[in-house]
Amino acid sequence: MTSTLFSELQSLLATHGQEHLLAHWDSLSPTHQDQLAKQIRRIDFGLLAKLRQTHDQPQKSSSSVTNAVAPPAVPIELCGTTRSQELRALGNQTLESGKVGMILVAGGQGTRLGFGHAKGLFPIGPISDRPLFQVLIDHLIAVRNRYHTAIPLFVMTSPATHEETVEFLAAHDRFGLPEDDLFLFCQGTMPVLDSRTGQILLEQRDRLCLSPDGHGGILEAFARTGCLAEAARRGIEHLFYAQIDNPLVQVCDPWLIGCHLQANSEMTTQVIRKQAPLERVGNVVSIDGRLQIIEYSDLSADSAHQTAPDGTLKLWAGNIGVHIFQRQFLERMAVSNDGLQFHQALKQTAYCDRQGRHVTPTQPNAIKFEKFIFDLLPAAQNAIVVEASRNTSFAPVKNADGEPKDTPAEAKQRMLDLYANWVAAAKIQMAENTQIEINPRFALDAQELASRIPPGHCFSGNVYLGPDRSFETSPAQGPAHPQ
């Protein structure tokens, strides 16, 4: 029986030059042989061969990058004007009518952070130590409460994060989100190749080295797992999309939703002004009239340094991984032939060699294949870009503390800075050396904060304003109303 299976696999693999995957076959138990056989049968060898052929070709031709100009964008200055009140009201109505859902992508391996667990478990609350999952779910619950509406949350995991995420959220009662409103779905994977030989790497003797197929894997996984159909069944028309590694994301921001609706946009992208030409964020640009995103690694230093006549960066718009999709656009793209293409990245990946030894390389040694969700942008009708303030919207958690940028320490400081601004705007007193962390379920903004703290109150020390914290306020001060 085993030898028939072995022969079958051997002849399949020989056709594609991948027989080495059976190097440890004889030392495996029948269960592990079976497991390996299942993984091998699932490999799409045709796709891998095609992707290998395009290896070394630049993802975007340099001529198209040369034609890139800044995208037309809804400017941040509009926020706060009378016009913005109208757009915000439009967003408010849509939230209240229950037509908005949220997608959170949390399938990444978080290699750079080096945390050893799914990133969503990382403690980021500067005083509370709340993990990233809780910070984002608290924010969502605050929005749900403000608009008296159920906004279902669809969390994308990967085989690298699924089990741990399911257990963690269950152990914490989904941080208060009703069971009916939380959906976890797992994205697909791709084999990881040895960059020198093109051979598929083994992670263990009985297991292929597989990596999640990128945040763009959501297009296929959202449909395959029935989540897209569930969104339709619930009457969800717009999906707010965010990443697990940004604790400052303005969850389901009504102003952003209002801009999206008013433009009848199939895909709306929030951007910030880049701080430096080579900042490691995707560049949102317009090429021949179509919006698209050029990864920082695909943009030459010359293009990145170009300036506009006023001396500011020409390609200023940085992608922060916050989008809104019309549900029908995702439905159309999920069955479209011009769906998302794979990108290739050279990464450092541990593997099992032919002698069965575990090797941890010190240099990039492997090719990983990933799809990017933002590649949908050129296909979207009426796509728009909306500018946001970095200080209120973006605190990426990418690298471990000690690295120069995008670390947990930096993200925590950004959170504290934001809350200190709210405290100042609400005219609340803070003793020297006081730090305040505000849970959105206590206050979603400075206005709500002012309504919940009695005048003259002075905070000192390290203060965490959690959902259950209460203060006596005068009868004139009620809870804040949605703006």
Ligand code: UTP
């Ligand atoms: P990144 O591209 O920054 O990757 O993901 P990462 O996995 O967090 O970190 P590194 O590169 O291994 O260090 C941006 C967002 O996209 C999600 C991540 O979970 C994060 O929210 N993502 C990324 C997925 O959901 N699936 C993927 O396959 C890749």
